[in-house]
Amino acid sequence: MKFRQGRSLGSQANASIGNLASRVDDQTGDVARRAAGVITVAVRVLRIPTALLAWASVPFILMTLALGLLTGGGVGTFFILSGLAMAVVNGAFWIRRHSILRAADDPDRLATELGIMISLSDRIDETRGALSQIAGGDGWRVFDRLRGVWGGMTMTGRWIDGIGDLPRAKYFAPPKIGTTVTIAVAALWLIPISVVVALFALIGTIAGSL
Secondary structure, three states: OOOOOOOOOOHHHHHHHHHHHOOOOHHHHHHHHHHHHHHHHHHHHOHHHHHHHHHHOHHHHHHHHHHHHHHOHHHHHHHHHHHHHHHHHHHHHHHHHHHHHHHOOOHHHHHHHHHHHHHHOOOHHHHHHHHHHHHHOOOOHHHHHHHHHHHOOOOOHHHHHHHOOOOOHHHHOOOHHHHHHHHHHHHHHHHHHHHHHHHHHHHHHHHHHO
16 A cells, blocks of 8 residues: 655655555455444535534524523523534534545545554454444444444554554544544533523523513
8 A cells, every 4th residue: 555645744744654655465455455444424414414413403502592692690501601612512523524524535535544553453353353344334333333343452552652653544533533433422412412502592582681
């Protein structure tokens, strides 16, 4: 696998990754290419649904903030703080979504880094087998499957630290894969929560004006 020169990485980082990529065996490279293909397709499929998920709570967050400003006082401050807290959760989801889209926009680079990721493990065969299990997944199941297969393995500190140096593969390995699922679940719950909070803010504003 060839790691193409990109503007986002310096020449020193490219050389380091290139040297590591040259040590990846053919079997590992094949598993990495298949896994990268599945991940790339899953990310593309989820591009629009995740955008809709992120936008769904935005009107209610803005409504909560606006009503909090109108209400004023302690009640208004509470709604403003609630709106800001919801905005932080929504912002975290947007940032993670953008990072994953960028990580999967080049299947070749992703495959290269996944191959390196496998080779960094102290249990290459086990890690390679775990990664190959995602081939049967689709859509969001890919991320749940990734979290599941990694959850059953013992990862060394060296492996985790090494993953952090891979700008693309790190989003599909622990600890970031678990964080991604957690953020997504929080963004999903944010929709009904933002509706309820915005409704209470509206009621509070009306009551305060009477």
